[in-house]
Amino acid sequence: MTPDESLNVLGETLALCSNEPKTGFFRDGHCNTCDADHGSHTVCAVMTAEFLAFSKYVGNDLSTPRPEFGFAGLKPGDQWCLCAGRFLQAAEEGCAPRVRLASTHARALEIVPLDVLKTHGLDS
Template structure:
């Protein structure tokens, strides 16, 4: 089973009962001050608690040092991206995600979709829109502010 799917499988039970898990999830991790910044170096906004997202499932797309995947891109998923991700070995639909869900993506997967679009391999809908104020500063380790701004979500 793919590493991400194994890590995310417990999320299914949390999605089933979000009221009891939201409070627990929000207290699991207190980000450091550098974790709390978005790509504009302003305070990071929460992205989603239903489903609970982020590497530590606290609703924020900050990527602590313990996050090897750098889940810092605050994205709004599309069916086309979910299919793209599945074709690359990470089936996010297996944990109940669908188009329209807000999810903290690995910066490398978001960039992979962006580059595939640039090569004409996928349509523009395969690149998820980005919620800029909720995208963690570590996203800049894999893409530029300009790239993210080009794909900003209507907020």
């Protein structure tokens, strides 16, 4: 699997999302993606208690540790490469987390409009 070009939604070089916890489809700390990333883990988001509860409610529990997968669980304040579709769903429900635009991959725009990302952007 070869990552797509590392560009963010602003047309610049994709910035780091998080190394602690290590995130990304490639677990390289960036929201890099490729055609094999069917979930489009491209939106660098800062977790909130509200979003983590929403994600668990809709079937993707990101807060419970899963040591068998080397996953410590996320807590408010952690940055994580979210699936673009889940981010859009949360935005439509009014509980989307804040977004690091410089760390959000350009392919997120295939699912989430730029104005929606900017509305939640920390660095816009």
